[in-house]
Amino acid sequence: xxxxxxxxxxxxxxxxxxxxxxxxxxxxxxxxxxxxxxxxxxxxxxxxxxxxxxxxxxxxxxxxxxxxxxxxxxxxxxxxxxxxxxxxxxxxxxxxxxxxxxxxxxxxxxxxxxxxxxxxxxxxxxxxxxxxxxxxxxxxxxxxxxxxxxxxxxxxxxxxxxxxxxxxxxxxxxxxxxxxxxxxxxxxxxxxxxxxxxxxxxxxxxxxxxxxxxxxxxxxxxxxxxxxxxxxxxxxxxxxxxxxxxxxxxxxxxxxxxxxxxxxxxxxxxxx
Amino acid sequence: xxxxxxxxxxxxxxxxxxxxxxxxxxxxxxxxxxxxxxxxxxxxxxxxxxxxxxxxxxxxxxxxxxxxxxxxxxxxxxxxxxxxxxxxxxxxxxxxxxxxxxxxxxxxxxxxxxxxxxxxxxxxxxxxxxxxxxxxxxxxxxxxxxxxxxxxxxxxxxxxxxxxxxxxxxxxxxxxxxxxxxxxxxxxxxxxxxxxxxxxxxxxxxxxxxxxxxxxxxxxxxxxxxxxxxxxxxxxxxxxxxxxxxxxxxxxxxxxxxxxxxxxxxxxxxxxxxxxxxxxxxxxxxxxxxxxxxxxxxxxxxxxxxxxxxxxxxxxxxxxxxxxxxxxxxxxxxxxxxxxxxxxxxxxxxxxxxxxxxxxxxxxxxxxxxxxxxxxxx
Numbered sequence: 270x271x272x273x274x275x276x277x278x279x280x281x282x283x284x285x286x287x288x289x290x291x292x293x294x295x296x297x298x299x300x301x302x303x304x305x306x307x308x309x310x311x312x313x314x315x316x317x318x319x320x321x322x323x324x325x326x327x328x329x330x331x332x333x334x335x336x337x338x339x340x341x342x343x344x345x346x347x348x349x350x351x352x353x354x355x356x357x358x359x360x361x362x363x364x365x366x367x368x369x370x371x372x373x374x375x376x377x378x379x380x381x382x383x384x385x386x387x388x389x390x391x392x393x394x395x396x397x398x399x400x401x402x403x404x405x406x407x408x409x410x411x412x413x414x415x416x417x418x419x420x421x422x423x424x425x426x427x428x429x430x431x432x433x434x435x436x437x438x439x440x441x442x443x444x445x446x447x448x449x450x451x452x453x454x455x456x457x458x459x460x461x462x463x464x465x466x467x468x469x470x471x472x473x474x475x476x477x478x479x480x481x482x483x484x485x486x487x488x489x490x491x492x493x494x495x496x497x498x499x500x501x502x503x504x505x506x507x508x509x510x511x512x513x514x515x516x517x518x519x520x521x522x523x524x525x526x527x528x529x530x531x532x533x534x535x536x537x538x539x540x541x
Numbered sequence: 542x543x544x545x546x547x548x549x550x551x552x553x554x555x556x557x558x559x560x561x562x563x564x565x566x567x568x569x570x571x572x573x574x575x576x577x578x579x580x581x582x583x584x585x586x587x588x589x590x591x592x593x594x595x596x597x598x599x600x601x602x603x604x605x606x607x608x609x610x611x612x613x614x615x616x617x618x619x620x621x622x623x624x625x626x627x628x629x630x631x632x633x634x635x636x637x638x639x640x641x642x643x644x645x646x647x648x649x650x651x652x653x654x655x656x657x658x659x660x661x662x663x664x665x666x667x668x669x670x671x672x673x674x675x676x677x678x679x680x681x682x683x684x685x686x687x688x689x690x691x692x693x694x695x696x697x698x699x700x701x702x703x704x705x706x707x708x709x710x711x712x713x714x715x716x717x718x719x720x721x722x723x724x725x726x727x728x729x730x731x732x733x734x735x736x737x738x739x740x741x742x743x744x745x746x747x748x749x750x751x752x753x754x755x756x757x758x759x760x761x762x763x764x765x766x767x768x769x770x771x772x773x774x775x776x777x778x779x780x781x782x783x784x785x786x787x788x789x790x791x792x793x794x795x796x797x798x799x800x801x802x803x804x805x806x807x808x809x810x811x812x813x814x815x816x817x818x819x820x821x822x823x824x825x826x827x828x829x830x831x832x833x834x835x836x837x838x839x840x841x842x843x844x845x846x847x848x849x850x851x852x853x854x855x856x857x858x859x860x861x862x863x864x865x866x867x868x869x870x871x872x873x874x875x876x877x878x879x880x881x882x883x884x885x886x887x888x889x890x891x892x893x894x895x896x897x898x899x900x901x902x903x904x905x906x907x908x909x910x911x912x913x914x915x916x917x918x919x
Contacts, residue, residue: 355800356802367800369796371794371796371797371800372794372797373789373790373793373794373797373798373862374793374794374862375789375792375793375862375863376786376789376790376793380786380789380790381797384786384790384797384798384801384803385787385790385798385801385802385803386801386802387783387786389783398783399782399783399784399787400778400782400783400784401782401783402777402781402782403781403782403783403786405781406723406724406727406729409729410727410729413729426730428730446801
């Protein structure tokens with residue numbers, strides 16, 4: 270059904286990379302998600318919108334393994350998978366960038382990018398891995414690569430402490446950290462929420478670069494202007510259930526607002 | 542731009558030089574090689590503890606029990622030696638005890654979730670009691686073992702001192718130039734040639750000057766070599782290994798560290814084990830230096846407060862994530878110089894306490910101001 274709809278909607282009609290269906294999640298007496306379906310393809314930015322309490326954060330956390338769905342079908346490139354922990358998600362190449370970026374301000378950009386997986390120098394086999402010398406040069410090279418890939422031009426040095434960077438640069442670094450870990454799906458939670466105009470532009474450029482480098486990007490936001498700029502498709506949730514999925518090029522902000530607040534009754538031109 | 546290797550040294554080094562100049566002018570005896578020799582020896586116990594405490598401060602924790610741990614370990618060693626155990630095994634047992642005491646406190650902090658301030662405050666009280674129990678009614682045991690005494694009484698022959706000093710300088714130059722060459726080969730950003738030679742010159746003057754001065758009295762004390770090697774090892778671990786990076790990461794943002802898969806609890810336990818080990822070594826050094834282990838030398842508070850003060854004067858943040866074990870040594874020298882200089886000028890105990898308080902406050906104020914400056918420069 271999904272592919273048929275995508276055919277109708279035209280544009281790229283990409284085959285889904287990550288696709289989930291029939292997701293149910295209860296918190297005590299509250300049905301947070303009720304039979305939700307969602308998909309994202311490689312080389313695509315899929316926006317996930319909805320009013321507060323619509324269930325988008327819950328869905329995001331289920332995809333990232335932070336919550337476990339009560340029920341649900343998960344597949345990656347057509348293969349059935351299960352996501353029961355953040356480690357599962359990481360192993361499958363699904364990375365989440367939370368709203369609080371969780372960077373170490375006292376460390377430099379390069380150290381943040383390889384935190385927890387620092388490259389160590391060869392040799393030194395007599396020491397356990399956590400006591401072998403870090404290969405600083407390799408670490409810096411990797412950081413430069415990651416930053417170049419996302420074309421973060423305002424960053425002068427990967428040896429600058431994160432504490433001295435702007436909000437947009439930090440967001441870019443958090444995204445670079447997620448991408449650096451061999452990920453194919455990147456989940457972004459309100460990446461521009463606390464940013465000014467210039468910084469927002471920087472981050473949107475980074476998101477576009479992610480799409481251009483063949484990542485599947487899930488973009489949660491309240492800001493419809495940003496969404497209409499970067500997203501290829503928009504999935505709308507309401508009261509923990511799907512309202513629909515639209516091609517950005519074939520809808521308007523007004524229509525999305527109506528879908529978010531009142532739901533949709535006619536299946537006029539939406540794509541799923 | 543990243544700080545250069547000596548960037549964070551500057552404030553505490555200025556403080557040290559200022560204190561030396563002041564006492565050098567008012568008390569000419571202060572700058573004599575003989576006095577410097579004693580200054581180094583006096584600062585050794587505080588320095589050892591301060592280096593250990595720095596490691597837990599990096600996490601944003603604190604260890605109030607370090608001095609009491611040192612006391613318990615020294616007492617155990619002294620009692621073992623009196624009972625006929627040779628010096629080296631007794632010292633090793635004391636060090637193992639220090640690690641175990643640190644591990645226990647670390648587990649209470651990480652796995653039970655009690656704040657480190659409370660755990661180690663309880664440790665401070667409990668360990669002081671334990672120390673009294675081990676030492677018995679007299680509250681002191683003499684230390685006659687020649688090997689243990691030798692730690693603080695042996696000095697190296699002048700030639701050996703020069704050799705070790707020159708070797709250090711040569712290694713430093715080789716390492717710095719190799720790094721620079723590799724960076725150039727991989728087209729990474731380079732440090733300016735001026736800064737490079739500045740660092741080399743600074744290091745060479747510091748090392749060779751110290752050797753020259755100590756040689757003109759008794760030679761370089763074995764203790765100085767031991768302590769500096771230990772600090773170099775810990776300095777390397779904290780700045781250049783994944784474990785050290787994890788220490789800074791947990792201190793900077795524990796949530797971030799947890800999300801990238803660092804086992805925050807285990808890191809914390811390891812840090813407390815390290816401070817336990819350093820405390821035990823400090824206890825052994827103290828026992829050697831005072832030729833006895835007495836309750837008053839370790840308990841009560843002055844030693845602990847001086848050690849924490851030394852770490853903080855060295856620029857290590859009490860909030861975690863920033864600091865260096867090398868700076869702890871410099872901080873210990875600042876506190877030692879202050880005490881030594883005030884003694885020479887015949888200051889009363891009251892003056893000494895007030896001066897120490899003022900210096901500590903000044904150091905923390907400089908730290909706070911420089912941090913604000915760094916944040917505003919964005």
